[in-house]
Amino acid sequence: MIWAAIAVVAAGCYAVKVLGLSVPASVLERPLIRRLAALVPIATLAALIALQTFGEGRALVVDARAAGLAGAAVALLLRAPFLVVVAVAVVVTAGVRALTG
Amino acid sequence: MTASPTPASLPAKPRAAVVRDALGVGIAVGLSGFAFGVTSAGAGMSTAQTCVLSLLVFTGASQFALVTAIGAGGAPFAAAAGALFLGARNAFYGLRLAHLLDLPPKVRPLAAQWVIDETSAVALAQPDRASARLGFTVTGVSLYLGWNVTTLVGALGASALGDPSAWGIDAAGPAAFLALLASMTRGTGSSGSWRRVRDRPEPVTAAVAAVLALLCLPVVPAGVPVLVAALAAPAVLIVTRRRGDNS
Numbered sequence: 118m119i120w121a122a123i124a125v126v127a128a129g130c131y132a133v134k135v136l137g138l139s140v141p142a143s144v145l146e147r148p149l150i151r152r153l154a155a156l157v158p159i160a161t162l163a164a165l166i167a168l169q170t171f172g173e174g175r176a177l178v179v180d181a182r183a184a185g186l187a188g189a190a191v192a193l194l195l196r197a198p199f200l201v202v203v204a205v206a207v208v209v210t211a212g213v214r215a216l217t218g
Numbered sequence: 219m220t221a222s223p224t225p226a227s228l229p230a231k232p233r234a235a236v237v238r239d240a241l242g243v244g245i246a247v248g249l250s251g252f253a254f255g256v257t258s259a260g261a262g263m264s265t266a267q268t269c270v271l272s273l274l275v276f277t278g279a280s281q282f283a284l285v286t287a288i289g290a291g292g293a294p295f296a297a298a299a300g301a302l303f304l305g306a307r308n309a310f311y312g313l314r315l316a317h318l319l320d321l322p323p324k325v326r327p328l329a330a331q332w333v334i335d336e337t338s339a340v341a342l343a344q345p346d347r348a349s350a351r352l353g354f355t356v357t358g359v360s361l362y363l364g365w366n367v368t369t370l371v372g373a374l375g376a377s378a379l380g381d382p383s384a385w386g387i388d389a390a391g392p393a394a395f396l397a398l399l400a401s402m403t404r405g406t407g408s409s410g411s412w413r414r415v416r417d418r419p420e421p422v423t424a425a426v427a428a429v430l431a432l433l434c435l436p437v438v439p440a441g442v443p444v445l446v447a448a449l450a451a452p453a454v455l456i457v458t459r460r461r462g463d464n465s
Binding site: 118119120121122123125126127129130131133134135136137138139140142146149151152153154155156157158159160161162163164165166167168169170171172174175176177181182185186189190193198199200202203205206207208209210211212214 | 246247249250252253263267270271274275276277279280282283284286287288290291294295297298300301302303304305306307308309310311312313315316317321326327329330331333334384385386387388389390391392393394395396397398399400402403419420423424425426427428429430431432435436440443444447448449450451452454455
């Protein structure tokens with residue numbers, strides 16, 4: 118099942134890239150479609166952040182991951198590069214777990 | 219991102235400067251494959267699955283979305299749908315690049331795999347077609363190589379670490395998404411009125427989507443909350459358009 122999902126995502130993501138390079142600009146250049154295409158990834162990312170920070174199975178919890186995400190947000194505000202942002206989240210989460218757990 | 223190609227008044231940019239810019243982006247972002255490799259292994263994916271994702275999907279947000287959703291117990295196909303939602307934006311980069319790069323049809327299937335956030339940003343920032351082609355190619359090659367090598371290193375390294383949650387690696391996914399979200403919404407100021415929301419709907423959309431996802435979590439199967447939350451995008455567009463018409 119996981120390999121099938123990987124195949125679907127690989128084929129779909131590649132198809133979307135080829136589509137953009139190949140179709141006439143007028144097809145995708147409608148303002149409503151453009152705005153939707155800009156907003157859907159933002160909605161999806163925001164949902165993933167919320168779910169993976171506060172979701173535990175099908176329950177909502179506030180645990181060490183929330184502290185890690187807060188650390189990542191501070192790193193972002195300080196304009197840290199991507200890997201540093203991720204590393205801060207991991208280290209803060211591990212630290213809070215070590216202190217509380 | 220709205221660079222217009224070939225303004226005749228600008229002198230051609232030196233090739234060395236284009237290569238330097240492109241390598242800077244390609245290498246810096248290419249190293250981030252390490253975070254993906256670690257996250258993917260931590261989510262329970264095999265090293266082979268992790269590496270195939272970086273080789274064939276090659277668009278970071280979609281890769282993170284798929285593995286973290288599966289790792290959280292989501293149904294593989296619901297996870298795949300979320301990943302595809304994120305990948306759809308590459309079509310719009312492709313549209314702009316098609317005009318700018320003017321690729322021969324034979325090159326297109328190969329170049330398509332490199333149509334992602336970073337290559338598009340570098341190419342669209344160039345003043346002329348030759349620089350754009352060079353910038354796109356150098357960013358694409360360096361990022362593809364770096365991303366795949368560091369994915370493998372991250373996946374192998376994570377397996378050696380043992381229990382990922384003890385190390386806080388489960389926080390890597392959300393942090394990566396936060397960094398991606400910040401880069402997509404950069405320059406957003408605070409918004410006080412519906413007019414402002416209509417001009418910059420990103421923060422409201424993100425907030426609505428996050429709340430929707432958390433509300434859905436206890437009541438729908440795993441993986442589905444992300445799909446419901448994506449409805450925040452059309453919802454915000456419809457609501458702001460209606461308010462805008464009334465005012």
